[in-house]
Amino acid sequence: MSKIRLGVSTLFMLILLSIFSAVAFAEDHVPTSTNPAPGINVGDVDNFGNQSTHRTHGNFQNNTNSCANCHSTHNGENEMLLMKSGEYELCMSCHDGTMGFYDVTKSSGAGTFDDSHLSSSMHNVDSDLLVKTAPGAFKNTSTALLECSSCHNPHGSPNDRLLKEVVVGSTNFASTLVNGVTTPVPVGNKTISLDLQDDPAYAAINALTGTGGLKITKSNGPKGSTTYGGQNDKIYYSQFCGACHDDYFAKRNAGTTTNPVPGKPSTGTAITPAHTHDTYTHTTNSSSQGRSCAACHYAHGTDATIMMDAVGNTVADYTKSVADGGKGWTQEKAEAYMKDVSARGSSLKKFTNTAVCFACHGTSISTTIDPQYLGADGRLKGRSKIK
Template sequence: MKRLMIGLLFSAALIFIFFNSQILAQNKQNSTTSNKASSKLVSTNIQSLNSSASSQQTHGSYQNNTNACASCHQTHNSSSEKLLTSDGIYSTCVSCHDGTLGIYNVFLPSTAGTFQGTTGGNPSMHVASGSLTIKSAPGGISGAHLSDDQIKAKGGNWTTEFNCASCHSPHGSYSDRLLHYNPNNMGNTNLKEGGNKAVLIPIFSYSATILSKKQIDSKEASGYPFILIRGTKANLGIIDSKINDNDTVIALYEWNTVGGQDKYRRLDNPWLYGVTYGAQRTYWTQFFKTETPDFTLGSDGEYKNVIDFSDEDVHFQFNKGYIYSSGTQLNEVIRGDIAQAYVVRLDKVKISTYGDIPVYAINQSALHQGPVDPKGTALNDSSINKITTSDGTEVAVGLGKAMSKFCSACHTDYLAHSSKEVGYFNTSEYRHSTDLDQYNCVRCHFAHGTDVTLMRDARGNTIRDLMTINNWSEAESKTYLLDSNPDSALKRYTDMAVCYACHGNLATEQIYNNPYAAQDDLYKNMPDMIPYSEQTTN
């Protein structure tokens, strides 16, 4: 019996070694015969071997020896669809961001607001628990009164649940605060449907006059004044040592007016990588050799008239917004689809550290074309446009507009200019301006939620301020700041003080011309700054 057992164990060992060697051989073969797209996927986050273990990030910027995955995912078994450590995205996020492990506690007051209100404080929150779908967003696709099938045909992820990952990208982002590069999938949705994707854009070869002469009508297929220009890196003003001098490069340009001058200007906004599988495999960003997409397969199993990420001899620089090749393929394309990422940059000021990781507060004024902080990240960030005012102040430009554009991925019709009837889904209503740095979404609203403990009056006074200035009790101050509406709409200011805080300081004639106006006490700047010392979480 003992000999039999030894024999069985020996046989089992031989079988294990045989099959294991076959698996290793098959893996080696697979690694050398993988499809062309997979062979191009290499780590883009390689960090120095000298990086300390404590400097590893949980969300993005992964090292090649990362152990971050286990922070949010189970390897084999989970009660959640995405193998998350908790039941659903919201529960997984708040298992750390309730102050237990993560740096940022979303249930404490911050520049983003709070996800926890107080009893009797008339709170309102972005309901990120997954109980609502994205189409519930005010100003969104619900204004079009469509069925779910019609909504899906429009693009976007309108019928999916709204949760933390609807606004934040847990695996990395082009934006500060991990704001999503493709919220509501609107980066891959046609501009005509409120998205950020320009489709069937015509491609022109570079010439000395091309930038100053409008090439297409704004009613072209893309619906917007975009063109793609093909040339060398010198032609397009691109500095990239990987590109040879004679390589063909294609980049996206937009017709706009800057400083009174109309011309095409190259957009360095990142392009989106992504694939949709259906009747055919479709990359979100791709180029065509025909006027309309032709997905006919060639003898090699690839599309004959399409250039996309699967093509070996072309190089997509998604994070820089261009494509290049040493071959001839890019000389054959005449149209392109460009899915563009959403990018939101902020002026961050370091206030502490969490281990080796810096903790930042936000200079909110920079979102409203206010001065950048001398110690903030915006000052030396070349991706943030800045101007110097007559008194020498450095001012950020475009941050507020980018924030409003981000919010409009769900609240699409709210991206508007006043006195105009605009909208993608409901075109019969006038809107408040949100398309300027000075008047962006977060000027009036918190992103996470609000409560009487966070709200201010038109002068920017908080409960604490009122207790000091007026010698009021805490209860009296709360009564004064309590919003009349139990659903306080994520407002930063109580009731319609959210209007008066801005329109009052503009000294509009109808407010100013009355005997009760504070003639000598007009405040020139809408209060919008929460002290860094109070920004303990976000």
């Protein structure tokens, strides 16, 4: 009996050691051209016989091994042979930080899916929400669930960050009115090109892959240059968002005598045509600074730790010591300051409360702004963060 107990104990210890070894491997993994991150195994030689790491999503080579990172030929856990039981579970098996890069629970150009802090709001892709319930969904009647693949194509896309060409909801209406002009919702067109820069934190991986393979990049948002037949990347970005939030993208037209504001419930009371009016909004149909959805909102989500105030400071800035240019606040004090108290919540905003309004318009409505908060252009420093 003692031998059996010893055997069981030994086996248990071996299991523990293997678990700790796996954790250590994930933390101390040295990237190689065929194994850039734990659990990710890709080809090493491209179709031209040159060394170049394949991408996990799309741009597959004829000798690809990328399929096996997500699908199991004989033991899939759903009808798509995914290695996890659902889409969210599969995506998060890498993008929760396990893969080492593109951790969607941490701050990035797209925001964060971390809901552990104050003022958290996000596109909740694990909630069984229907796309048609999006705020500002007017013509959009899609019955599809909001998932990662609502915006991203896991098998590749000509758009940066695997953003889809045909957005969920965009097939429900052919066009929308923008500044009085009928504008087609982009279906099957290159929608968005982002300003992507190599991430210096992953120089080791980027150096392995040459010019044709995996590159870990940081996004500064939609590019500002005019491209694609005279259109602009910022405009296409807003059209992308407007495929679901179509009422926020469309021009407000004059209402009727019983429904003065199009898209809103009827008042039930007849009024004279003289009182019929338009409503107004910040247009997103422009390449100007601050005129795309991405200027004010994160695509994934936000919380108090990554939001900014009107001078562009974050919680991290205020918790720095005075010697390092901060205020020396505690984390608790800084988060309380940055907390969004808006009635409708933080709404994926990059700026807390309505600080984005003050960042742009502060100097035109206030004459008592401390000069230390102004940039070289005489405007509040936060305005430079509104792309």
